[in-house]
Amino acid sequence: MSTQQHTKILLVDDDPGVLQLLSMRLEALAFxxxxxxxxxxxxxxxxxxxxxxxxxxxxxxxxxxxxxxENIQTQYPGLPVIVLTAHGSIKEAVNATQKGVFSFLTKPIDKDELLSSIQQALELGSENISTQNVENNIVTCSANMQQLLEQAKLLAKSDINILIRGESGTGKELLASALQAASSRADQPFIAINCSAIPPDLLESELFGHVKGAFTGAGRDNKGLFASADGGTVFLDEIGDMPAPLQVKLLRVLQEQKIRPVGSQQDISINVRVLSATHQDLEDAIGDGRFREDLYYRLNVASLSLPPLRERRADIQLLAKHFLANIAARNNATPKRFSPEALCALSAYDWPGNIRQLSNIVEQLAALSPAAIIGEAQTIAALPQTTSPAKGLPPLAEARKQFERDYLEQVLASTKGNVTDAARQAGRNRSDFHKLIKKHQLNPDALRDAKK
Structure with a gap:
């Protein structure tokens, strides 16, 4: 019965009397x-x-x-559906089950038959969830995340490089680990590195290794992460922060599947799959000359975009409860619970730091709450107060984009729409300048004509 107490059933019927009667019957069964x-x-x-x-x-x-x-099947794959009817027929039942409906029951509903169908459907649903989400610690019931996980399952079976996009704290490394776990390389090494966390002068050595004496302090040979991951997967987090000289060397590794340790004259053949992630707009970085376009296409054979937590609000309460359960298990303690009002407060917050921020807030509340129930007032007090930009000032990214557009318009006008002259005046090569024009959807001919 305890399992049923944590089971949530969505009951749908346009007859208020039937809806109330079935609801009471299910609640009596502790659902x-x-x-x-x-x-x-x-x-x-x-x-x-x-x-x-x-x-x-x-x-x-x-x-x-x-x-x-059919809508549920598209938006929430794996969520089981039971259909009820007072006008049942063999043809309708066959049609429904062929489409994937779990069970088709005829009214008046037999209590034992309904309970049996529910329990079987829940067992099927829990199997689907555990294989897709829990084993990889990805906890979700949101439609957009379910669709993403379905795409990830298909991509995991191939050996192509994948770029994972998403704001900081959305779980990019967790998704990369899930891709590895579902791939043919699951029993091989999975090695992750944050490209922004290591000084640029040490990053090459960390990735590709070095030989003894290659530089001051290199007292012994170092294999490097790529060689250590041979046969498995390398995850390059914050790839947009990789220094330009190293981007060239990474491109060669991806093209040739060979590395050359710092200070060595010998190439070493490797077999690795590369997953990468960024919170940056790499297309903007390419236009600005900060990221190589050829490397981008090597990394971005396929792409997965993790939604921010504010776009998967159905997961907020689920994740908060999950984190509380993990904290209790870690401390060998009885799990604390959020009051309904506290859960509503968590759901209403926008979570700019995403899942990482939610996890930290739950840790804080669990540690500071003296009672078994975490209340609304305490929860609201723990949430950072959001501040709006100063009145009249746009966000920095928006202001920078507008400045760039205004500058392009001015330089094109000064050269009477001549893109080659404008690129020279801006100090950019013609190809990069064309990308900037395309990015801002500018028409050099129209600008030239407008200034006549």
Whole structure:
């Protein structure tokens, strides 16, 4: 029964009487029930609520049960659906189950049959979740994350290089580790390095190794991370911060699958898959000349974009509870709980630091709360107060972009739309200058004509 107490069922029916009756029956079985009176309302609920199972009437005004199922199948793969109908037929049942509906039950619903179907559906759902998420410590019930994980599962089977995008704290290394775990290299090394955390003059040695005496302090040979990961995967976090000279050497490694340790004259053949990540806009960095375009295409054979936590709000409460459970397990203690109001406060916050920030806040609240229940006031006090930019001043990134556009317009106008002269005046090569024009969607001919 304890498992059922933590199970949330979304019940969908456009008949208020049936909805209330079924809701009471399920709650009597110790399930937590969310009610929706239409298919559209159900999809709206799923954006903010984490359901383990959906039970829907077949005949409803607007979106019927099968249409609802098809939407759920697209947006929330792995979420089981049971369809109920007072007008059941063999043809409809066969059609529903062929589409992937877990079970098709005819009203009046037999209590034992319903409970049996629910338990079987939940077992199926929990298997799907554990293989996709929990084993890799990726906790989610959000549609956009479920879609991302489905893409990741497919990409993991190949051996291509993948670029993972996302704001700081969204779990890029966790996703990279999940890709490795689901790949054919799962039993081989997975080595991660943050390119922004190591001084530029040491990064080459860390990546590709060095021989004894290669530089002051090199008292012995060092294999380097690429050689240590041979047969496995290297994860290069914050790849956008890699120094330009090292970008050239990394490009050669990716092209030839060979490394040359610092101070050595010998190449070493390696077999590694490269996963990389960044919170930067690499297209902007290419336009600014800070990142090599050829390296970008070598790293970005496929791309996965992690959504910020504010765009997966259904996961906030789920993650907060998950972190509390982990803290209790780590300390061999009884898990604390958030009050419903505290959970609402967490869900309403925008989390600029994403999952990392949420984890830190939960750690803080668990340590400072003397009671078993963490309340709303304490939670709100722990959340940093957001501040808006000074009145009249845009954010720095926006101001920089506007300045760049204004500058391009002025230099193009001064050269009467001649791109070659404008590039020379701006101190950029013609190819880079064309990319900047394209980035800002400028038309040199129109600018020239406007200044006549």
């Amino acid at each position: 937590e029930v969310i009610c929706a009176d239409s298919g559209d309302a159900a999809l709206s609920k799923l954006k903010s609520e984490c359901a383990n199972l959906v039970i829907s009437d077949l005949r409803m005004d607007g979106m019927d049960g099968i249409e609802l199922f």
